[in-house]
Amino acid sequence: KNQVEQSPQSLIILEGKNCTLQCNYTVSPFSNLRWYKQDTGRGPVSLTIMTFSENTKSNGRYTATLDADTKQSSLHITASQLSDSASYICVVSARSGGSYIPTFGRGTSLIVHP
C-alpha cells in the first residue's frame, strides 16, 4: 500500500531560525513528489515539484531535496518568518499506466514564534 510518512508531527521554532522537515514514502512506481504549504482553513499552496531525476529544488527560502534511492525527501526553510506558520504537506504521486494517483502525508505543523 502506498504510504507517505512525515516527521516531525509538529515543530516550534523562533523567528529567524532554520528548520528541516522530513518525508519518507513507499509509493511505487514513483512519478513526482510535491511539497505544499497549507494555512489553517485554506487550500494547499504548491511550494516545489520534483521528478525522479531531480534531487534538489528551491523556491525562495524553501529548498526541497529528494533521494529516490532511499525514498526520502526533506524541506528546508531558511530564516523563518512568522508567516511560515502553517502545515507543510508532502505528496507523492504514483504512475500506473497513464494514471497519476497522489498520496498525501499528514503534514508537519510548524509554529514560528517571535
Place this chain on the structure above:
Amino acid sequence: EPEVTQTPSHQVTQMGQEVILRCVPISNHLYFYWYRQILGQKVEFLVSFYNNEISEKSEIFDDQFSVERPDGSNFTLKIRSTKLEDSAMYFCASSKDRVEEQYFGPGTRLTVT
C-alpha cells in the same frame, strides 16, 4: 493573478440530501481535481478530470459521487445522498498539465446533519 474559486464557502445539508459543490478552475487549465479533508485529518484525493472525462479516481469516489463540467468554466462535484461521514472540507484544484503545479481553491466546508 488568476485563482480557483469555489462556491458556496459553507454548505449545511441533511443526511440523504443531494449536494452540488461548484468550482471555477483557472481558465487556461486543462486538468481538474477534487480533494477532501475531514477535520483534523490529511487531504485525500477524490478524482481527476481531463477532456470531459474522469482520468483517475480513488476508492473514496464511489457511485454516490459524480463530477461534471457543464459549461466552459464550471466544474462540479455532486454527492447523491449525503452521509454524516461526508462532512469535510472539499477542495477543487486545477493545473495546465498533470505533472505541473496544481492551484487549489479556498474550499467548501460541507456539514451533513
